[in-house]
Amino acid sequence: MTVRYMPGFGNDFETESLPGALPQGQNSPQRPAYGLYAEQLSGSPFTAPRGTNERSWLYRIRPSVRHTSRFKPVEYARWKSAPNLDDHELSLGQLRWDPIPIPNEETDFLAGIRTMTTAGDTQGQSGMAAHIYVANASMVDDHFFNADGELLIVPQEGGIRVMTEMGIMEVTPGEICIVPRGMIFKVELMDGPVRGYICENYGAKFTLPDRGPIGANCLANPRDFKTPVAWYEEKETPCRLTVKWCGRFYRTEIDHSPLDVVAWHGNYSPYKYDLSTFSPVGAILFDHPDPSIFTVLTAPSGEEGTANVDFVIFPPRWLVAEHTFRPPWYHRNIMSEFMGLIKGQYDAKEAGFVPGGISLHNMMLPHGPDATGFEKATKAELKPVKLDDTMAFMFETRFPQNLTRFAAESEALQDDYIDCWTGLRKRFNGTPEGDWS
Ligand SMILES: O=C(O)Cc1cc(O)ccc1O
Numbered sequence: 181m182t183v184r185y186m187p188g189f190g191n192d193f194e195t196e197s198l199p200g201a202l203p204q205g206q207n208s209p210q211r212p213a214y215g216l217y218a219e220q221l222s223g224s225p226f227t228a229p230r231g232t233n234e235r236s237w238l239y240r241i242r243p244s245v246r247h248t249s250r251f252k253p254v255e256y257a258r259w260k261s262a263p264n265l266d267d268h269e270l271s272l273g274q275l276r277w278d279p280i281p282i283p284n285e286e287t288d289f290l291a292g293i294r295t296m297t298t299a300g301d302t303q304g305q306s307g308m309a310a311h312i313y314v315a316n317a318s319m320v321d322d323h324f325f326n327a328d329g330e331l332l333i334v335p336q337e338g339g340i341r342v343m344t345e346m347g348i349m350e351v352t353p354g355e356i357c358i359v360p361r362g363m364i365f366k367v368e369l370m371d372g373p374v375r376g377y378i379c380e381n382y383g384a385k386f387t388l389p390d391r392g393p394i395g396a397n398c399l400a401n402p403r404d405f406k407t408p409v410a411w412y413e414e415k416e417t418p419c420r421l422t423v424k425w426c427g428r429f430y431r432t433e434i435d436h437s438p439l440d441v442v443a444w445h446g447n448y449s450p451y452k453y454d455l456s457t458f459s460p461v462g463a464i465l466f467d468h469p470d471p472s473i474f475t476v477l478t479a480p481s482g483e484e485g486t487a488n489v490d491f492v493i494f495p496p497r498w499l500v501a502e503h504t505f506r507p508p509w510y511h512r513n514i515m516s517e518f519m520g521l522i523k524g525q526y527d528a529k530e531a532g533f534v535p536g537g538i539s540l541h542n543m544m545l546p547h548g549p550d551a552t553g554f555e556k557a558t559k560a561e562l563k564p565v566k567l568d569d570t571m572a573f574m575f576e577t578r579f580p581q582n583l584t585r586f587a588a589e590s591e592a593l594q595d596d597y598i599d600c601w602t603g604l605r606k607r608f609n610g611t612p613e614g615d616w617s
């Protein structure tokens with residue numbers, strides 16, 4: 181299958197998979213070409229300011245409202261939504277997990293979502309949830325849309341084919357994709373079992389951060405975001421559509437595929453991004469800047485500079501800072517940090533944080549490099565060093581992240597994580613030189 185994309189972030193795109201399917205000069209003709217139905221999908225209120233106003237016009241074989249049955253409640257017990265408080269007995273702490281195992285029993289992308297943390301409130305359209313997905317089967321006749329937020333999907337193992345109403349995205353480890361709130365999709369596996377991370381953003385959409393004095397280039401450049409061209413299937417066999425709506429799940433039957441959009445135009449669309457196209461800007465003389473320099477996407481909260489969620493990466497880069505402790509500093513943060521590792525090693529942790537693993541450093545909880553990393557970094561010869569073959573990331577939110585029972589009781593939880601800091605001995609010895617032996 182060849183998939184094609186259009187470059188640009190938040191562009192007003194137009195695409196048709198049959199010639200002349202897209203109306204020109206108007207949105208809602210009396211009789212659209214090919215007998216298609218016109219349907220608007222609004223991602224912002226009608227009256228949102230121009231800069232944040234998002235909607236697309238979909239020209240489809242049947243309108244979405246043509247589903248056969250009423251919505252009936254269904255269970256996805258491991259997918260939790262905020263608020264989800266007091267769900268477990270685990271005490272407060274810095275936490276880390278090994279990779280969540282891929283199950284042996286047949287599990288598709290939807291059934292394979294396990295929520296680790298929730299923050300904020302779906303009803304108030306603020307906050308987020310951090311999930312792991314594990315799957316070994318493709319969705320075939322099952323489809324899904326999430327009314328509670330957009331999904332930022334971060335594959336860690338295996339490629340996924342995200343088949344949306346507006347086109348197909350193939351997303352492999354090292355790439356990410358966004359499925360907008362309300363968009364119908366299903367997920368096929370490209371070549372085998374998969375695992376990855378999801379940030380379900382209940383708040384305002386992810387956008388590109390302002391670059392300030394950095395200027396017009398670097399970090400994530402708009403042309404590296406790719407939106408799929410229109411694609412449709414004419415499948416007249418029974419299908420299902422599952423909906424997540426204010427934390428609950430519902431299902432309806434449809435007698436055809438809901439992926440039947442022949443042409444569309446607009447600026448509310450799915451997209452993918454290759455993390456290797458991120459051009460990092462960093463300290464080229466001394467000191468360790470705040471990780472916000474590595475923000476790929478930010479979802480604003482309404483309060484200037486205080487993100488609902490930031491998606492931050494730690495990509496391959498050169499470390500050149502002179503007379504500097506180069507790894508992250510020890511710190512306490514009002515924002516809550518959920519981290520994952522796509523591949524390689526993370527510079528604050530020598531061991532224990534492995535690809536597919538997770539760490540959680542919640543609001544105001546102290547953390548930083550482990551004792552071995554500290555030891556190495558204080559003794560290292562400070563020549564230029566390339567951090568290579570690595571890709572870690574962080575979902576950082578202004579809201580405290582509440583653990584789910586699944587996360588708290590998971591066998592993957594490392595009960596000795598805090599011991600990684602035990603070796604940070606006293607070096608203060610009353611002399612200005614200190615004890616750096
Ligand atoms: O805690 C972490 O590992 C993430 C992080 C990295 C960094 O370079 C500075 C601050 C920060 O929170």
Ligand SMILES: [Fe+2]
Nearest residue numbers: 513517541547
């Ligand atoms: Fe941190």
